[in-house]
Amino acid sequence: MKINWGTGIVIAFICFISFIMYFIIKMNTDSKYDHDLVIEEYYQAELGFQDEIDKEENSNKLTENISWKKTEDGLIITFPENLDSQDITGKVSLYRTSNKKLDFDMPISISNNQMLIPNNKLLDGRWNLKVDWQYKETSYLYKKEIMY
Template identity: 25%
Template sequence: MTSPITAPPKRSAWPYAIVAVFVLFAVYIGSMVYQAMQTDVNLVSADYYQKELAHQQRMNAVARTAALPTPVQVRHDAASRRLTLQLPAALAGQAVQGQVHFFRPSDKALDFTLPLQLAADQRQLINTNKMAPGLWRVQLDFTAGGQAYFLEQDLTVIE
């Protein structure tokens, strides 16, 4: 009697597929770790302490400006194309020095700075004829009586 010829058992591809998936995943994670290790991340600048002090001084100046008895007023009259800066009367009689920065978020080339030159009534008028229409940020940075003050306000210039 002869024994019937039996076919070798069929091998399943599932174990190989599972191992291949794990190997590919390990290679992917390894490449991501390698890439992350090669990336230079500088979260702290060399002069971070000085920058923190400057930021804190700016925040103190903003708080001091907000605490004034009457607010600093920045008004734009589109009809006469003039910007009026009005400091509170509480600062009258003090030596006021500072600058007015005009910052254009959409075009750095249009930014400019003017000196703060107040009249006797604590007011300065600025002509806005040459300013391009659109959004501007007016930053008023000044000192009075040895104290720093800072105000930032958005301004929209219309043709």
């Protein structure tokens, strides 16, 4: 059977469309290709951005801000030395941009102006660290992208 050029073009279009449809279906059904939003309630969180800006400005006004370091035991978050650690409250959030199932929040629990997040909660890679804390009715926010 001889195929003319018109039939060849139709067959090529059908093959191309089938190829594209295969990848569309594969990307939508395979959980390996899940693309999650950073936060679920994005538009609700957008309303609180001015509060975050104010908290970050308060944090920038401190003479000494929060610092962090990676140790064998885990991630150590150090709060300013000039503040009384018993008056510090809030929470620490760690977000993994590649997998939202690894995200977690912890209440601030300080000893010697330091908080330890154990190694068993953290995988190697990029994390978004967010410390939302209060000291004597003033709110502060520390955000940092870290490589653990």
